[in-house]
Amino acid sequence: MTKGIIFKITLFLSSYPMLSQEGSTATFENSSNQLKVLSYNIHHANPPMxxxxxxxxxxxxxxxxxxxxxxxxQEIDSDTQRSGSGNQAQKIGDALGMQVFFGKSIDFQNGAYGVAILSRFPIxxxxxxxxxxxxxxxGEPRVLALSLIQLPDAQTIWFASTHLDSxxxxxxxxxxxxxxxxxxTNLNQPVLxxxxxxxxxxSPVIASLDSVFTRTCSSCPPTIPVENPSKAIDFIAFKPKSFFRLNNHRVIDEHYASDHLPVFANFQW
Structure with a gap:
């Protein structure tokens, strides 16, 4: 690890209180500099039907x-009455061998509810x-979960998950x-x-996002409702353009697991 990266990490740790993170610490080979990103509102794993x-x-x-x-x-339960014991994001991460960071939005049913980040690379x-x-x-409280990710070539990027007001x-x-x-705005590394x-x-909301970030789609395929989807509200966006090269964007055709369709983008950096 270079001195520059060590300095950036030290500065981050000294500037912000840390929340706990759990998961595998294994690193993954990725010689093509390919980066595959998924955004998925899982509806607390409740199939709509x-x-x-x-x-x-x-x-x-x-x-x-x-x-x-x-x-x-998004829409992750942790130790709630409706979903049972355990953090859903951690269970998913454990099953897939991915690192996990959970961001609580609210206390809910004697547990918590919020958003999460999964990563094949070190968080x-x-x-x-x-x-x-x-x-x-x-309005229900909302959060932004933000993680610093180390890619295989020691390059670091920020990755964020959010769920705005409904x-x-x-x-x-x-x-x-x-x-x-x-x-x-002041993050020194690339951001997804x-x-x-x-x-x-x-909309004014997405116009604001587009003023700083580049979305992975312009005419975006719809993501909700899961049956006969009619509008896109789930997005992936990035900056700067000089770091990320977008290969493709698609909405995954999966109509059982959640009330949203998952959004996928493939990059090279």
Missing amino acids: HKDSIDLSAIIQVIKDSDADLVAL IASKVYKLPSKPETQ QKEDTNRILQIAELLNIT VAGDFNAVAN
Whole structure:
């Protein structure tokens, strides 16, 4: 590891309180500099056609089949009454041999609920940022989970998972995307952000995202509803353009496991 990377990691650790992370510490060979990214709102592993059931194995299979290196997950349960014991993201990561970072959004059913990051590469450091909302809207608290990832050639990048406000009006989402851009503006390494933005292209929210990041699609295939999908609200975006070369973007045709279709992008760096 170079002195420059050690310095950056030390500076990060000294600047922010750390949350715990669990998972494999193995590194992976990737001689082609290929990076496969998945964003998936898993609906706490509840298949829409089976209202009261949990099928985490179906989610695991979708991610396994995608062969993704980095995964941004949303709607993750941890030790809740409806989903049972254990953190869903950790269970998925353990099954796939991936490192895991969970970002709690709220306390829920004697447990927690939030977003997560999975990585085939070492997670060096992670932090959860609370995203703002106007109190009078009574919006559910939302967060940005951010991890520093070490790629196989010792290059480091930031990877973020988020789930913006779901209310009809853009009020909170506009505040939240502004805070997301503020958080990521001074990061020295390349940045990937993925998640459920609850906003469509050409909305003020996605226009703000596009002012700084490049999305992996322009005419994006729809991601919801899972049956007869009609709009895209799940996105992957990156900066700078000079680091990431996008090979392809696609929506995975999987209609059982969740109420969202997963979004996949393949890069080279």
